[in-house]
Amino acid sequence: MNYSRLIHDYLDGELDNVNQDLLFSELAQNQDLRIDFSQQLQMQTVARNEMNSMAPPLEATNAIFSGLGFTIPSQDFLRNAGYARRTAILAAFLAFFTKNVAVISAVSIITLATGAGIYFGVYNRPGHDFSSRDHNLPVSHKASLPSVPISSSVETSLNNKLSASENSQNNSALNSNLNKRSISATEKNSANAHNYRNTINSTQNRNNAENTFGENNQTNNNATTLNVAPETEQSGLLNQFASLFFTEKPAYTRDRRNSAFKRMPNSSILEINAPFTSGFESTYSRESLDDTQWQIQFRRTSNQSTINVPVVNKMDWRENLSLGVFYRLSYYRSIAVELGYERFSQDFTYSKNGQKYHYLQAPLLFWLVGTYRLNMMDLGIPNTLYPYAQISGGGTTVGPLVKIQSGLTFCPVNLIKFSVGLEAGALGYNVDGVYRVSPNYGLTIGGGISF
Amino acid sequence: MVKRRNKYTDLELFLALKKSKAEAEMAFAEIYARYSHRVFAYCHKVSSTPQDAQDLFQDTFTKFFSSAQTRNTIGNMFGFILKISRNIHLNQKRDKKIFVNIDSLEIANAESDPKRLELKEVLTLSLEMLEFEYREVFVLRHYQGLSYTEIADITGLSIPTLKNRYWRAKEMLRTALTPYFDNMSN
Numbered sequence: 100m101n102y103s104r105l106i107h108d109y110l111d112g113e114l115d116n117v118n119q120d121l122l123f124s125e126l127a128q129n130q131d132l133r134i135d136f137s138q139q140l141q142m143q144t145v146a147r148n149e150m151n152s153m154a155p156p157l158e159a160t161n162a163i164f165s166g167l168g169f170t171i172p173s174q175d176f177l178r179n180a181g182y183a184r185r186t187a188i189l190a191a192f193l194a195f196f197t198k199n200v201a202v203i204s205a206v207s208i209i210t211l212a213t214g215a216g217i218y219f220g221v222y223n224r225p226g227h228d229f230s231s232r233d234h235n236l237p238v239s240h241k242a243s244l245p246s247v248p249i250s251s252s253v254e255t256s257l258n259n260k261l262s263a264s265e266n267s268q269n270n271s272a273l274n275s276n277l278n279k280r281s282i283s284a285t286e287k288n289s290a291n292a293h294n295y296r297n298t299i300n301s302t303q304n305r306n307n308a309e310n311t312f313g314e315n316n317q318t319n320n321n322a323t324t325l326n327v328a329p330e331t332e333q334s335g336l337l338n339q340f341a342s343l344f345f346t347e348k349p350a351y352t353r354d355r356r357n358s359a360f361k362r363m364p365n366s367s368i369l370e371i372n373a374p375f376t377s378g379f380e381s382t383y384s385r386e387s388l389d390d391t392q393w394q395i396q397f398r399r400t401s402n403q404s405t406i407n408v409p410v411v412n413k414m415d416w417r418e419n420l421s422l423g424v425f426y427r428l429s430y431y432r433s434i435a436v437e438l439g440y441e442r443f444s445q446d447f448t449y450s451k452n453g454q455k456y457h458y459l460q461a462p463l464l465f466w467l468v469g470t471y472r473l474n475m476m477d478l479g480i481p482n483t484l485y486p487y488a489q490i491s492g493g494g495t496t497v498g499p500l501v502k503i504q505s506g507l508t509f510c511p512v513n514l515i516k517f518s519v520g521l522e523a524g525a526l527g528y529n530v531d532g533v534y535r536v537s538p539n540y541g542l543t544i545g546g547g548i549s550f
Numbered sequence: 551m552v553k554r555r556n557k558y559t560d561l562e563l564f565l566a567l568k569k570s571k572a573e574a575e576m577a578f579a580e581i582y583a584r585y586s587h588r589v590f591a592y593c594h595k596v597s598s599t600p601q602d603a604q605d606l607f608q609d610t611f612t613k614f615f616s617s618a619q620t621r622n623t624i625g626n627m628f629g630f631i632l633k634i635s636r637n638i639h640l641n642q643k644r645d646k647k648i649f650v651n652i653d654s655l656e657i658a659n660a661e662s663d664p665k666r667l668e669l670k671e672v673l674t675l676s677l678e679m680l681e682f683e684y685r686e687v688f689v690l691r692h693y694q695g696l697s698y699t700e701i702a703d704i705t706g707l708s709i710p711t712l713k714n715r716y717w718r719a720k721e722m723l724r725t726a727l728t729p730y731f732d733n734m735s736n
Binding site: 103104107111113134138139141142143145146147148149150153154155156158159160162163164166167168169170172176177429430431476477481 | 561562565566569570571573574575578579582583586587588589590591594604607608611612615669670673674691692693694695713716717720721723724727731735
């Protein structure tokens with residue numbers, strides 16, 4: 100048995116328990132081995148002590164930094180090197196995550212979108228099965244009731260729940276009921292209600308002209324036209340933009356020295372003077388490098404859709420909002436989870452008992468997505484004004500949702516960010532076994548606090 | 551005045567080397583502060599003379615900065631720098647064709663007066679007599695305290711080979727240090 104090797108392995112941390120017992124029992128009775136142990140231990144101790152006292156000569160440091168065209172750091176700086184304080188496990192996890200961020204993000208987004216799609220969209224769940232509902236009297240105008248996730252285009256106040264068969268057998272009763280509708284009951288609408296098949300869409304009505312009351316069909320127009328609410332007109336992009344900057348919401352900044360939050364003297368971004376200036380000053384100093392890892396972002400999107408759905412109620416500021424929590428993976432990349440509340444336009448037909456119903460609605464839906472954002476710092480003023488692009492995938496209560504967004508991020512101070520961008524999204528939903536898409540696009544404006 | 555950026559991870563600093571000059575300067579200074587001592591120790595231990603060590607040290611960091619411009623990620627920063635240093639040293643060694651005979655180890659040690667030397671100096675002198683393949687492993691394990699996995703990553707050798715070389719290097723050094731230890735015990 101080579102006990103000297105066992106001592107070496109022991110000091111090297113490579114000796115197993117069995118051999119340790121063997122070594123120590125031998126050490127207890129072998130004087131020469133104890134001397135051997137002492138010598139090896141001295142070698143080890145000397146080496147470690149020497150490492151602590153070793154430093155590169157000043158001329159070497161100067162030569163390196165001068166050669167690269169950098170400022171020579173002070174000796175005090177070099178003596179107090181710092182490390183990111185992370186545990187080994189966390190560091191290993193983060194290293195793996197950072198190294199594979201693109202794959203992980205892509206897999207996460209795809210999983211989210213696919214999962215939501217399978218759960219909500221692909222299977223025609225009983226809750227979305229129109230045949231099981233009592234909504235046999237579709238109407239064309241908006242159905243913005245959040246409690247009705249996808250299908251109902253029927254105002255609950257209408258109480259026009261006559262079955263199709265009843266309708267066909269009792270046209271006069273139906274007409275009477277329809278004529279009692281109080282909302283948007285124009286003459287054209289009333290005329291349209293005489294259609295005993297309750298087919299609202301003008302195209303369909305024209306197709307069914309021979310089977311319906313011809314005189315009514317002559318005045319039948321698209322329901323969209325019937326119910327356009329002037330107040331739903333969206334203001335222009337300029338107004339949207341301006342309204343953001345003149346918002347009444349207070350803005351906050353944080354003192355870098357004591358980390359205390361303080362309210363900005365003026366909530367208008369355009370009128371912020373001191374923080375704005377300090378932000379630009381910081382751009383050109385190393386202080387501007389953002390240390391923060393997390394960001395909470397609040398934004399609003401002015402949605403448009405290729406599907407034109409009249410909205411009775413005026414779209415107020417509470418619609419199309421979202422809240423996101425961003426985690427910065429690196430200088431360029433962030434991931435986020437975002438929760439939002441948005442109106443989606445839907446246009447679909449649904450068959451029941453051989454009859455076709457046309458639904459034109461814009462329900463407000465909650466959505467939850469995972470987001471991957473790329474901050475293109477090098478294309479703007481780093482840390483202050485730079486473009487970004489992001490892709491999101493997730494779902495709503497009715498189907499999967501995918502969004503893409505691109506715009507500009509403005510960071511007047513280190514802890515506050517604003518973003519303006521264009522967003523396009525597509526909601527997938529399944530009606531009567533047919534998969535449909537509800538597209539949205541618009542200007543999105545938001546702000547966030549980093550920490 | 552270079553500002554402290556100790557909240558950044560090695561990877562973040564490494565990526566910052568490719569950014570603007572100000573950010574690259576900051577990142578490089580932080581990396582230098584973190585690892586220059588250990589890198590210099592490595593250079594000092596594997597080089598024959600202090601001047602060679604200093605040259606190797608400077609070349610290492612200069613080469614490291616230029617390498618960072620073409621890479622997008624890094625695993626172990628210290629290991630990466632040491633690998634650069636090792637390659638430079640091997641190239642220099644090959645060009646200069648420096649060979650040291652292990653047989654001269656005891657003779658060289660015997661010529662020095664162990665009474666006037668501390669163990670640290672004797673160990674350093676003895677280490678210089680070792681062949682590079684043994685010296686390198688001894689330095690990385692004994693002085694730098696790197697794991698065998700890290701050393702294997704740097705040198706490209708298998709872990710059993712590294713363990714054997716470390717043991718053999720230590721045995722050779724102990725043989726060279728015998729006069730010192732004998733003198734101390736007397």
